[in-house]
Amino acid sequence: MQSVETTNLNFTINSGQVFLWDKAGDTWYGINGDDLLVVREPFQIISSKRQAHHFFRSDDNLTMILSDISKDNLVGKAVKQFPGLRLMRQDPFQCYISFICSSNSSIQNIRNMLKRLCARFGNKIEYEDRQFFTFPRADRLADATGKELLSCGLGFRAKYVKDAAKSVSSGKIDFEYLKGTSYESALENLKTVRGIGNKIADCILLFSLDKLESFPIDRWTQRILQKYYPKIFDSNGTKSLTEKKYTYLHEKIVEYFGSYAGYSQQFLFKLERDLNKKNWL
């Protein structure tokens, strides 16, 4: 029987979904929007805002989902190997900005960028004599100057972040609306933002907008598909992941892995990263 209490925090937090979590002793501290989450064993999650939420997706029927995705042998193997790996449900704006920053960057670098954004534009809060900075609000980032964002080390992403924040503060991008609309519609909507292509949009949809059929395809995922499923996801010819090919692959993926493909992706990704001894942090 799987449940939220069986969450493996190390696996889950270091799975590339979130960037603003730190461990001190037996306690994890994580920034989620304007909230600080504190998690310690035995599994107990505390919110500084006393918000009742399901950050670790405890409302998912995990037993059913893990059983469903285990129909594929390799995913089944990964589920057995990493039973406590979970998807998270992050604050959408933070997720959106985080993955825009992830473009052509490394995990460590993404962490640094986001921490600087928080320190500069977020609010300071204290908890158990520790200091934290919340994630900036959209209007705060929309009002930031290009120079300020560059000084946070965002590089060419600075203008994307500012524009993206503007889109949210103006209401052009509405996360609550996107949660309620279809996967395809939400995907297209997100991709109208500069700096967001298929891969980043899929990350935002999967990690913060409850679209479990999202299956972000990046270098790693592409390698996994070619390595283990060469016949099913035949990438004949073209090397680069074009718009057309991405869409085609995603259709095949949902057809093959099912409507919880996002969970499948997380397990496959963990499996392959582990093989390559990439532990992150």
Add this chain to the structure above:
DNA sequence: TCATCACCTGGAGA
């Protein structure tokens, strides 16, 4: 429609 390439920056490896 597809392939190439530039893009800021910092960390890792030579």
Add this chain to the structure above:
DNA sequence: ATCTCCAGGTGAT
């Protein structure tokens, strides 16, 4: 020490 290379991509030719 100094340099090169590259990182869970995207947008412009």
